Amino acid sequence: MSEKRQKGLATLAQLAEFDEIIDVRSPAEYEDDRLPRAINCPVLDNEERARVGTIYKQVSAFEAKKIGAAIVSRHIGEHIEARFLDKPREWRPLVYCWRGGKRSGAFTYILREIGWDAHRLDGGYKTWRRHVVEELxxxxxxxxxxxxxxxxxxxxxxxxxxxxxxxxxxxxxxxxxxxxxxxxxxxxxxxxxxxxxxxxxxxxxxxxxxxxxxxxxxxxxxxxxxxxxxxxxxxxxxxxxxxxxxxxxxxxxxxxxxxxxxxxxxxxxxxxxxxxxxxxxxxxxxxxxxxxxxxxxxxxxxxxxxxxxxxxxxxxxxxxxxxxxxxxxxxxxxxxxxxxxxxxxxxxxxxxxxxxx
The missing domain is CATH 3.40.50 (Rossmann fold)
Structure with a gap:
């Protein structure tokens, strides 16, 4: 098993292997562009993302992370309850955010703890965007x-x-x-x-x-x-x-x-x-x-x-x-x-x- 698979990471070459692609970015980010087949399950909505970003810049990273974690945790639970409770154990989702970091990492962690073989896109949306630009x-x-x-x-x-x-x-x-x-x-x-x-x-x-x-x-x-x-x-x-x-x-x-x-x-x-x-x-x-x-x-x-x-x-x-x-x-x-x-x-x-x- 590769190092990336051991860490629950996936590459663009593996997109077709997943049953669902979950974009956890804000609705505005999703509307601007997204991976093909991706559904939007934002862990921070547009206003929440702006609020956390403001706290990060004007107060501290620690305060922003505390507030962000509370909001993200709540939304992850809402999405699981609303959209994924009917998924079988064999369901394999791929999750991504902007850079493939905290937002997608939190979502992926919860899905894997439940028992699904969830993966996070290595590099997130930025990797996809770079690929599109290079290919075009x-x-x-x-x-x-x-x-x-x-x-x-x-x-x-x-x-x-x-x-x-x-x-x-x-x-x-x-x-x-x-x-x-x-x-x-x-x-x-x-x-x-x-x-x-x-x-x-x-x-x-x-x-x-x-x-x-x-x-x-x-x-x-x-x-x-x-x-x-x-x-x-x-x-x-x-x-x-x-x-x-x-x-x-x-x-x-x-x-x-x-x-x-x-x-x-x-x-x-x-x-x-x-x-x-x-x-x-x-x-x-x-x-x-x-x-x-x-x-x-x-x-x-x-x-x-x-x-x-x-x-x-x-x-x-x-x-x-x-x-x-x-x-x-x-x-x-x-x-x-x-x-x-x-x-x-x-x-x-x-x-x-x-x-x-």
């Missing part, structure tokens, strides 16, 4: 990407989803980022994940891919909403072959009316977003577009947004940022309905020598 510096370069490109409104994300349904490997960056990637792309009532959580999701998704098969991904800028793509990933994508969707303007407008239907139900939400175009469009244009939104003139508004804002930006950026854009295979269509999107995905797979599953 090289992992994205191991794959053969196919970049689905096309101006705004060409249903690129929906095509990716159709490709995934057909069995293709798809890296859906906008889904991971909870954002559609444009100035109007924020999703209502859906905040974006923290940058660290986004990177964990990227790493987890990429780790599941087969390097021998192509990975389909949408042409993105370096930033999606407030989130940034890792340098290795954006570099690999921008050097990859492109597949360009070219739908008619009418088809694109009709698609946007469906895909952004929440704006139609709440024009004020759209007028607030249009304000962010100041500096890119004249004040007169901004005011006119806001008036069109308030009047419900959505087809005309979306047509103008495409013609005067999105298409010019797209033409400037794609050839500059994507080396394979000029030589991209083109997929023309006048139908971006769900069936039309499926047909584009089938054509893309056929062009790559693959058939849908």
């Amino acid at each position: 510096a090289t992992l994205p370069q191991r794959f053969d990407y196919r970049v689905v490109s096309g101006a705004t409104g060409n249903a690129k994300s929906r095509v990716l989803e159709a490709l995934a349904e057909m069995g293709a490997q798809v890296l859906h960056l906008e889904a991971l980022a909870a954002h559609k990637g444009s100035v109007l792309g924020a999703l209502p009532d859906t905040p974006q994940p923290a940058q660290r959580m986004f990177e964990t999701q990227l790493y987890t998704t990429l780790s599941a891919f087969d390097p021998a098969r192509p990975v389909y991904v949408e042409a993105e800028s370096r930033r999606i909403g407030v989130l940034h793509l890792p340098d290795a990933l954006i570099g690999a994508i921008r050097a990859a072959p492109c597949l360009r969707i070219e739908a008619t303007t009418a088809a694109r407008v009709n698609f946007l009316l469906r895909d952004y239907d929440y704006f139609l139900a709440n024009p004020a939400l759209l007028t607030d977003k249009i304000v962010h175009l100041k500096g890119l469009q004249s004040n007169e244009t901004i005011e006119r577009w806001q008036a069109m939104a308030n009047a419900g003139e959505f087809p005309a508004l979306f047509g103008e947004l495409l013609e005067h804002h999105y298409d010019p930006l797209y033409q400037k950026s794609q050839g500059k940022n994507y080396t394979g854009y000029d030589a991209a295979a083109s997929f023309a269509t006048d139908d971006l309905s769900p069936q039309g999107v499926k047909a584009i995905a089938e054509r893309i797979l056929a062009s790559q020598g693959h058939q849908s599953a």
Whole structure:
């Protein structure tokens, strides 16, 4: 038996061996990022963690440890009673905190005293975070990407989803980022994940891919909403072959009316977003577009947004940022309905020598 196992310590390489992964950090730490599959059983909530930290800095480490121990002990008992009393003797949990020290050590000790084969993650969350950062510096370069490109409104994300349904490997960056990637792309009532959580999701998704098969991904800028793509990933994508969707303007407008239907139900939400175009469009244009939104003139508004804002930006950026854009295979269509999107995905797979599953 290894020294780490004798001490009840486990490494990242052993994650799959455990039945449950327990994150004992505060809810705020857990929300910011966490290990895949981890459940949150905080031994100090957000306020308690701040309180103990303040005592540690302003009074003494001894006073902070006394108060912290009382709170931690109480919460460990609450979690065991609420969540783990039904676990059999063979249950094997892995526990971690920020550094793999006091919080996870206390929780692990109690679980082991009960009789469960509980382990503590050596180095805690910091070990996981370091691993993700190191892997994202090289992992994205191991794959053969196919970049689905096309101006705004060409249903690129929906095509990716159709490709995934057909069995293709798809890296859906906008889904991971909870954002559609444009100035109007924020999703209502859906905040974006923290940058660290986004990177964990990227790493987890990429780790599941087969390097021998192509990975389909949408042409993105370096930033999606407030989130940034890792340098290795954006570099690999921008050097990859492109597949360009070219739908008619009418088809694109009709698609946007469906895909952004929440704006139609709440024009004020759209007028607030249009304000962010100041500096890119004249004040007169901004005011006119806001008036069109308030009047419900959505087809005309979306047509103008495409013609005067999105298409010019797209033409400037794609050839500059994507080396394979000029030589991209083109997929023309006048139908971006769900069936039309499926047909584009089938054509893309056929062009790559693959058939849908």
